[in-house]
Amino acid sequence: MTGSRKKTGLVFFPAFDWAISATHPEREERLLYTQDQVFEEGLLDLDNIVEFKPGLATIEDINRIHICVPDANRVITQSHLISAGGAITAAEKVMEKEVDNAFALVRPPGHHAMRIVHGARGFCNINIEAIMIEYIRRRYGHRKIAIVDTDCHHGDGTQDIFWHDPDTLFISVHQDGRTLYPGSGFSDEFGGPNALGATINIPLPPHTSDEGFLFVLDNLILPILDEFKPDLVINSAGQDNHYSDPITNMSFSAQGYATLNDRLSPDIAVLEGGYSIESALPYVNVGIILAMAGIDYSHVTEPDYNPEATRQTAQTSRYIEQQVAAISDLWKTRATRRDALVKGKEYLRRSRSIFYDTDMISEQQEETVRICNECGGLITIRSEASTGNRIFAVIVPGRGCPVCRHKGEEIFEETGTGSYHHVYFQDRDRDLFLVK
Amino acid sequence: MIVGIDVGGTHTDAVLLESLHVKKTAKAVTNQENLIESLIAVTEEVIRGENPGEIERIALSTTISTNAIVQGKTDRVGLILAGGPGLPPEMLAIGEDTHCISGYVNHRGIRVAGTDPREVARIAELFEGKKIGHVGIVGKFSTRNPALETEIGDVLDGRFRHLSFGHRMSGNLNFPRRIATTYLNAAIWKTYKAFVASVMDFVDHMGIGAPLHILKADGGTSSISQSLEYPVGSILSGPAASVMGILSLTDGTEDAVALDIGGTTTDIAIFADGVPLLEPLGVTIGGHKTLIRGLLTRSIGVGGDSSVRYKEGRITIGPERAGPAAAFGGPSPTPTDALILLGRTDIGDKGKALKAIREIAAQAHRSPEQVAQEICDLACRTIVSAVREMLQEINNKPVYTVHEILEGKKIVPAVAYIVGGPAGPMAPYLEKMMNIPASVPGYAEVANAIGAALARTTTEVTLLADTEKGEATIPEEGIQTAISRNFTHQEAIDLCMSTLRARALRMGAYEDTLDMEIVEDQVFNMVRGMGYTTGRNMRIKAQVKPGLVAAIKEEGGQ
Ligand SMILES: [Zn+2]
Numbered sequence: 001m002t003g004s005r006k007k008t009g010l011v012f013f014p015a016f017d018w019a020i021s022a023t024h025p026e027r028e029e030r031l032l033y034t035q036d037q038v039f040e041e042g043l044l045d046l047d048n049i050v051e052f053k054p055g056l057a058t059i060e061d062i063n064r065i066h067i068c069v070p071d072a073n074r075v076i077t078q079s080h081l082i083s084a085g086g087a088i089t090a091a092e093k094v095m096e097k098e099v100d101n102a103f104a105l106v107r108p109p110g111h112h113a114m115r116i117v118h119g120a121r122g123f124c125n126i127n128i129e130a131i132m133i134e135y136i137r138r139r140y141g142h143r144k145i146a147i148v149d150t151d152c153h154h155g156d157g158t159q160d161i162f163w164h165d166p167d168t169l170f171i172s173v174h175q176d177g178r179t180l181y182p183g184s185g186f187s188d189e190f191g192g193p194n195a196l197g198a199t200i201n202i203p204l205p206p207h208t209s210d211e212g213f214l215f216v217l218d219n220l221i222l223p224i225l226d227e228f229k230p231d232l233v234i235n236s237a238g239q240d241n242h243y244s245d246p247i248t249n250m251s252f253s254a255q256g257y258a259t260l261n262d263r264l265s266p267d268i269a270v271l272e273g274g275y276s277i278e279s280a281l282p283y284v285n286v287g288i289i290l291a292m293a294g295i296d297y298s299h300v301t302e303p304d305y306n307p308e309a310t311r312q313t314a315q316t317s318r319y320i321e322q323q324v325a326a327i328s329d330l331w332k333t334r335a336t337r338r339d340a341l342v343k344g345k346e347y348l349r350r351s352r353s354i355f356y357d358t359d360m361i362s363e364q365q366e367e368t369v370r371i372c373n374e375c376g377g378l379i380t381i382r383s384e385a386s387t388g389n390r391i392f393a394v395i396v397p398g399r400g401c402p403v404c405r406h407k408g409e410e411i412f413e414e415t416g417t418g419s420y421h422h423v424y425f426q427d428r429d430r431d432l433f434l435v436k
Numbered sequence: 437m438i439v440g441i442d443v444g445g446t447h448t449d450a451v452l453l454e455s456l457h458v459k460k461t462a463k464a465v466t467n468q469e470n471l472i473e474s475l476i477a478v479t480e481e482v483i484r485g486e487n488p489g490e491i492e493r494i495a496l497s498t499t500i501s502t503n504a505i506v507q508g509k510t511d512r513v514g515l516i517l518a519g520g521p522g523l524p525p526e527m528l529a530i531g532e533d534t535h536c537i538s539g540y541v542n543h544r545g546i547r548v549a550g551t552d553p554r555e556v557a558r559i560a561e562l563f564e565g566k567k568i569g570h571v572g573i574v575g576k577f578s579t580r581n582p583a584l585e586t587e588i589g590d591v592l593d594g595r596f597r598h599l600s601f602g603h604r605m606s607g608n609l610n611f612p613r614r615i616a617t618t619y620l621n622a623a624i625w626k627t628y629k630a631f632v633a634s635v636m637d638f639v640d641h642m643g644i645g646a647p648l649h650i651l652k653a654d655g656g657t658s659s660i661s662q663s664l665e666y667p668v669g670s671i672l673s674g675p676a677a678s679v680m681g682i683l684s685l686t687d688g689t690e691d692a693v694a695l696d697i698g699g700t701t702t703d704i705a706i707f708a709d710g711v712p713l714l715e716p717l718g719v720t721i722g723g724h725k726t727l728i729r730g731l732l733t734r735s736i737g738v739g740g741d742s743s744v745r746y747k748e749g750r751i752t753i754g755p756e757r758a759g760p761a762a763a764f765g766g767p768s769p770t771p772t773d774a775l776i777l778l779g780r781t782d783i784g785d786k787g788k789a790l791k792a793i794r795e796i797a798a799q800a801h802r803s804p805e806q807v808a809q810e811i812c813d814l815a816c817r818t819i820v821s822a823v824r825e826m827l828q829e830i831n832n833k834p835v836y837t838v839h840e841i842l843e844g845k846k847i848v849p850a851v852a853y854i855v856g857g858p859a860g861p862m863a864p865y866l867e868k869m870m871n872i873p874a875s876v877p878g879y880a881e882v883a884n885a886i887g888a889a890l891a892r893t894t895t896e897v898t899l900l901a902d903t904e905k906g907e908a909t910i911p912e913e914g915i916q917t918a919i920s921r922n923f924t925h926q927e928a929i930d931l932c933m934s935t936l937r938a939r940a941l942r943m944g945a946y947e948d949t950l951d952m953e954i955v956e957d958q959v960f961n962m963v964r965g966m967g968y969t970t971g972r973n974m975r976i977k978a979q980v981k982p983g984l985v986a987a988i989k990e991e992g993g994q
Pocket residue numbers: 151152153238240272273274
């Protein structure tokens with residue numbers, strides 16, 4: 001334990017009547033045993049833990065961050081509005097200083113949902129943290145925000161959404177993409193040209209245990225956060241790094257998760273994945289809640305926990321040390337790297353194929369960003385999906401400079417629907433979302 | 437004929453009902469040192485001259501257990517906890533005689549580690565050495581599998597005066613509350629048993645053979661002999677008697693708010709479709725959060741006798757009471773004095789009321805009438821804002837399904853029932869502020885005794901059926917039984933309801949007023965490995981709703 005007691009808000013929404021399909025990992029039963037454990041431990045009776053009912057996110061909240069094709073109502077269910085709403089409620093309670101920190105223990109998750117949404121990928125339709133972050137900025141003014149994604153899967157959706165945003169530091173620590181969905185999140189994915197270094201990927205080898213995660217936290221994540229100086233730290237608290245998780249290969253424990261949370265001390269934590277619903281989630285969640293509330297979590301262990309059996313090999317430790325050194329070096333040299341990347345360029349373009357595994361949709365996307373020293377840069381996106389939908393989007397970033405905004409407006413004005421089903425215009429500062 | 441008795445903090449009341457009409461009432465000042473004496477006095481008074489053979493039932497509400505707890509006059513309790521991982525043990529202990537032992541079951545009721553009988557025996561010896569006679573045995577998730585508690589009990593059996601088992605207290609999950617409830621049950625067991633023995637002696641002595649019922653915190657009754665194993669259920673029956681009294685005098689079927697405006701406090705309760713709301717998990721008493729099923733009530737420090745002061749340019753009311761109203765010779769002005777001055781009631785000495793209010797008026801540089809009006813408004817405003825806060829809390833209670841979030845019922849009171857001394861004079865003000873009609877039922881002065889007399893027997897049971905494990909448990913009844921893999925949802929409901937019926941009848945319920953309902957019903961498919969459905973996890977809770985065997989047939993309200 002590092003800290004003293006804190007007042008912690010808990011937004012608990014297990015969505016007991018919602019599933020992707022009857023036997024899908026994202027099903028009704030997922031948080032059942034977590035609920036049992038949290039209730040039985042009596043955590044909600046503790047003076048410094050308060051439960052809040054989730055609010056409902058609105059379509060405007062979604063349109064502030066996503067371009068849903070053809071529109072938001074077509075890609076979500078009510079459950080998504082509640083889980084995004086739950087994250088927003090958690091944020092509100094922290095921002096209004098009703099609590100010191102808050103945990104949105106909600107489902108369905110969101111960190112694989114990218115800016116353009118043609119359907120569900122990696123069990124996610126909309127990105128609940130991203131929606132929450134833009135809600136915070138809209139309601140409480142601009143904030144520098146760091147997201148530390150500790151889900152076992154690369155948070156590729158969150159990365160995509162904040163790729164060009166220099167004021168949102170996205171750090172993802174996850175199982176190496178060569179061995180796990182979604183196959184991305186390598187350390188050279190380091191942020192867009194106007195935000196180089198604001199995306200940090202830390203892929204870890206399979207069977208990394210508590211030792212490795214905490215090494216990365218202490219020697220890489222915390223020092224970077226110290227330098228970035230965010231106003232808010234958000235933890236995408238996926239729990240599938242657990243040694244018992246059925247769809248991943250890591251060796252993290254409840255004690256490890258609680259210790260990580262304790263040292264990271266996030267303002268807001270939001271549940272992401274985690275599918276060991278009986279053996280891991282009940283204990284990991286109790287550990288995280290206690291750590292956030294500043295209560296002794298040293299007695300929270302899984303029934304079958306055996307640190308010797310899950311300990312990472314010396315080889316893994318060495319590999320992680322090398323990774324940390326290399327990524328530290330990248331971070332320290334980000335300014336010179338950016339200069340080299342943008343030198344003499346006015347626009348940079350990337351073309352990608354994106355696969356929506358949950359809905360079996362494939363998308364071809366071409367994204368262009370204006371090189372800008374004043375703001376995150378104007379973005380335009382051309383996207384075509386196997387559903388037949390073809391769209392064009394113009395995105396003026398938050399705190400956008402007059403030049404980027406003006407150019408964005410011009411492009412939107414000039415672009416006819418012609419070959420597109422829809423043309424979208426998103427302007428965060430003016431909270432504007434237009435479709436033609 | 438039915439006899440209802442309410443042994444309250446200040447007064448003890450009795451009422452004799454014949455064909456649902458109030459035939460006689462009696463009132464005495466409660467003798468705090470000897471509650472049974474007060475009880476006997478009022479009961480003798482109402483049954484004097486009646487034929488004891490015609491009494492069908494006696495029901496009483498008593499503060500005996502509450503007093504013992506609040507005044508700390510309880511027995512020393514040894515606690516044995518089998519908790520496993522979770523909160524640190526020091527956050528769970530109640531007193532120095534708490535021992536955490538090895539062994540626990542997990543959230544599914546699967547035994548992860550067994551207990552060590554030698555460890556338990558050593559603790560038993562320790563308790564014996566300390567002359568501890570009452571022991572509480574509590575396991576985490578023991579409602580899912582009581583086996584460990586039973587095993588510990590087997591080692592202790594015969595060596596102590598009484599053993600209280602955690603799984604018998606409630607089917608709800610919450611280990612710290614289960615510990616507190618079991619602790620309190622053990623701590624008051626002896627006091628309660630002695631009280632029950634004297635009541636039964638008295639009843640026998642009077643030649644009354646009718647069943648004897650005790651009112652519980654949930655506004656329902658239990659036969660007194662059945663209550664001996666679970667005496668803690670009878671705590672806080674005072675507020676419950678008041679709520680049931682209001683219900684018996686009004687018999688409403690809509691959403692309503694009930695206010696009992698006393699001398700020092702105002703107690704608030706809420707009815708949903710005419711049924712009083714229960715605390716979600718259990719009542720809080722003497723600083724202990726418990727699993728004791730109880731009516732949801734809030735108490736605020738504003739009553740007819742609350743002291744009124746003028747401080748820093750503002751009028752304040754309560755929360756303390758310095759004595760009776762000034763009109764009755766009390767030391768400071770009170771809301772009652774304000775009501776007297778405003779001509780809302782003609783009790784007491786108006787001159788004394790005026791004198792007391794005038795002191796505040798002088799400080800506030802306003803007329804006594806203006807000040808009286810302000811006091812009255814402030815008292816009502818305080819009550820109304822507490823009601824609003826309570827409603828908001830109820831209506832914002834977290835729920836866990838999409839359906840409930842979108843369609844959940846909101847409680848919107850259509851009427852306010854008001855009892856207590858200042859009820860009549862304050863009703864018009866409260867009515868206006870709440871913007872709903874207020875009703876002041878008749879016989880309010882003995883409402884608690886009537887409530888006890890007419891409350892029906894209530895109880896609940898909680899079923900967990902896990903077809904993967906092949907087991908169903910109903911902890912309140914100590915049921916742990918094998919079920920087949922094909923055990924259906926309907927079979928689970930049937931088992932739950934038949935168990936509830938049997939339990940309620942054993943506790944003294946009448947077959948024709950058993951109003952049973954399912955309050956929770958969840959079925960989860962259990963999927964393991966690569967998407968195989970391995971079983972179903974069903975959670976069903978059923979209750980006999982708090983309510984009346986019949987409502988009083990008197991028109992007396994305004
Ligand atoms: Zn994941």
